[in-house]
Amino acid sequence: MFTSLFYGLRQQGVNVSLIEWLTLMEALQRGLASSSLISFYFLARSLLIKSESQYDAYDRAFLEIFKDIETPPEIIAEALKWLEHSAPAKLMDQADKRPDLNWDLEELKRKLAERLAQQTEEHHGGGNWVGTGGTSPFGHSGYNPAGVRIGGDSLNRSAVKVAAERQYRDFRTDETLTTRQFEMALRKLRLLSTSVDGERDILDLDATVDATGRNAGMLELVWARERKNKIKLILLMDSGGSMNAYQRLCSQLFNAANKSTHFHDLQFYFFHNCWYETIYNDPYCSDRNSTATYDFLRQYSSDYRLIIVGDASMAASEILMPFGALSWWATNEEPGQKWMQRLASHFEHSVWLNPIPEKYWGLVEGSYTINLVREVFPMFELTIDGLNAAVKKLKVKK
Amino acid sequence: MENNTSYLGSEKYIASDELISSVNVAAALNRPLLIKGEPGTGKTMLALSVAENLKMQLIIWNIKSTTKAQDGLYVYDTVQRLYDSQFGEGNVRDIKQYIKLGKLGDAFTSDKRIVLLIDEIDKADIEFPNDLLWELDQMNFYIPETGETVSAKQRPIVVITSNAEKELPDAFLRRCVFHYIAFPDQEMMKQIINVHYPNLENDLVRAAVNAFYNIRNLPGLQKKPSTSELLDWVQALTIGGIDPHVIEREMPMPGVLLKKDNDMEIWKRKFGSGAADAKAAAKKNISGYWRS
Structure with missing residues (x-):
């Protein structure tokens, strides 16, 4: 699923690993993206990208792959208002959730447009109008095997637009993010001090056992100095x-x-x-x-x-x-x-x-x-x- | 996700939707949440807010430059044990009582799910995060002295903050959920001020926020003022009874916002009344040069 995003990111120079990708798959399986592109955008970003300097590369890869998918917010603006006052969520038994495979997107779109044209007020718990609870194909917190979710938890911002804003462009040239390897090399430059200076605050167990033995079993603690780098x-x-x-x-x-x-x-x-x-x-x-x-x-x-x-x-x-x-x-x-x-x-x-x-x-x-x-x-x-x-x-x- | 286990933000803490969703993703996947951002963007406050909102206990592990990974797991008090054996006190054979769990150990043994904040992980030695990989991934660790394995009864929600002072190792990053807290924009900043000081005049807040962003956008500042400094400034302005109309023009009490001589010079040249001291301005900063 979405493997083009995986390769798209790698093409942009973001080294996404398989571990991270599988984590994303796990998250999707658990429904953490709440079936919306914008949630998916943030979810994938938080799991795949580990530095703000790569946010921009992510935005570019995301745009490339999802540019043709627009989620038009304007149809639902009015419908959202009706949904604000929601009926309690309708919980379904697993057995009742039979996926309806016979739905047709065009048909659904046409029906939604029709409903929106006819509906003039809020409806909750019914089976036809846009509303909450209930089994109408349109609305949220309800259940319809082939429903269109409007509003509710998912956000109504378009992910593609957010990506297109590319807010993190400036972070791309962050100098401080490439120094780790140098740091690691410099770390090797160490010469541990001989134990002549510094605080005696480490218990020298061997010497303690030795001293205690010589002391006829009376405990005698021997402390040693921690060795420090003196380069x-x-x-x-x-x-x-x-x-x-x-x-x-x-x-x-x-x-x-x-x-x-x-x-x-x-x-x-x-x-x-x-x-x-x-x-x-x-x-x-x-x-x-x-x-x-x-x-x-x-x-x-x-x-x-x-x-x-x-x-x-x-x-x-x-x-x-x-x-x-x-x-x-x-x-x-x-x-x-x-x-x-x-x-x-x-x-x-x-x-x-x-x-x-x-x-x-x-x-x-x-x-x-x-x-x-x-x-x-x-x-x-x-x-x-x-x-x-x-x-x-x-x-x-x- | 049930409602009562998902984080929704709290009254005292303004969190963006992205941030809230990152917290919930991390909690659901049982992965540590790594929070990065400029100082003063509320990284540490986030953990407090999560704990408060989810009504969980919060355990804070403050990292210092001398902190070792072992400190977070457990400490074996050899000396106490030796003394006890000398004077025949306590049950010396029971090693368990000389094992003191660290913050991570406490978090694992808690009966309820808790929030563990590992604050400023980049302060520690460069190898520190690697030393914690296994413990954070598997949520258990082994104590050789007693032959016991401490595993998490309830996997805690782990929040880790970093100021990006040091880079973190890749292997560590791969296991985290990452979120970068961007500096709040003007609108959000007004909300933040409102949360902290609900009874301020709108004029004052607007003027202060405008002035604040003017200062922040000055090129060449060594230390940009942060949210907490703005909050202090707003409080100082209120206590001083300063008229909102002069704030933007005169910027009283700039010392609350700007903490470095150099920055003060830059501010003076741009906004201040006094002529800049050319000599001091010429004193440039070495690291600034190399980082440019």
Whole structure:
């Protein structure tokens, strides 16, 4: 049933799983959609779609499949009024509910139109007019094997119209929804503390049994410290210029790192192409908000892990020549290479993440400088696999 | 569905038809209902309202960054047991009395059907939802210490809220009924204010709501004001006896709505009388830049 919706959704990039689809079938079987398209629209959405960023894809898939099905609300507007004052629902025994398979939609429509034309007031509990209770084919809370339900629990909004409104268009580009894989990769970056610092609040059962035994059976509790992650991390990111093309990717990494709660300390710094006497505290790279690189080295001990993110593509002079910095005002007496080596030798663990895929490193414009950087830092591509490899590298000493 | 088991919304809580139907679907299918939405859209209030409307008991499990899945199931009080064995108190052989059920355990052992609210599940560790998959799916868990399996006598209605701080794992999402509470539109907002403060003048409500949406629609706000802040503001306006006609023009007491320096600057530049402090405005926000 409705399998075209299933495949339509998958075509729109929503990975609906079989579990979810079967849940929807179960819900339909239990009549939770109350036989109306609008209820079905919301029911299917709540079961199949698990993120507001996919609501729009759902709307599009739904429109595609149900666009020709219109439920005209105007015929029933008046009839609904009559039905507001309803008679108690007519309950039927299962045995009495014989489905009438001999009905004809055209016939039914014609009859409804006729009834509506003739009927001028409310009717409840009868067998002919539009009303509640009763066995007339038209109305609600009643029973007719081939009836048209008007009003009652089901809603009178057209599902196709709701889908066409596409209220959730704006949610499609939500950045925060794609960072989970990065987060998972960063999680692997942990080094549990040796049990020397922190509160002693975990009962060490083995040691307790031991101590109690030695204490001639008098209970002696031994407490241990919980092991915590003591990784301290610095993220040094290239900002602006040729990096603009990768901003989305980098911001995902930034967000993922920012959300990680398991680091002992996490710092962000920025540079443009290469760093010299100063590095910057924000991605705007202005001198007003910067830190002298020597101070930076003094501030962070060598056990900080350093992740540098950049495309390493620049003019060779920026790395090799004194006063070679891109910025007109820079006065670097030492070439960038020197500064790179200075950081690399200070931090025991450092990696360079490059948003350019590894297979292009030898082919792109910056291939010369990429090679220069690779002499100093181990370089990995900024993908899930690359990040995993980099994290592995960060855990062992060079 | 019988009438008395389906949620209809409650007096103090304005719920959209979609939301009501999501609650009923989740209850009928015995699946957890995952509620997402901006802060202040009444995610937590929903569970209170469901419990009230269905006349069920509500158990709240507040998730913190240190919460572990195990905490919700049970805690085995080893220390107490060891002490008791030392001093010969209590029946030490009976491990059961040292097992203390957590919130989820309480919910399972309840004789009546209850509502269980797992509040702000995204606050916890990233693996937390995965650790609860089995328990929420099968509604039972095993206690190795006593060899017992605790299964739900009545499957509770589980409402889970998330602020989308962290992404939830797919396997977990597949088992949930999902609903995103969109921020209420102006009409709905007026209704919400009416529910909370029924005796306000229409003029005041209309002016306050208009002003509120003007502020919310300012581009670049770091923290958009939410429903609860509007309600506070309306109360502040009433207590201050402010004339409804000046509200939209002057926006008194903006501090109730805007909580960040940056946002206040943006507001001042747009509506305020004082000239913007250019220096402070130039101080931009790093994460804002990267998220843009």
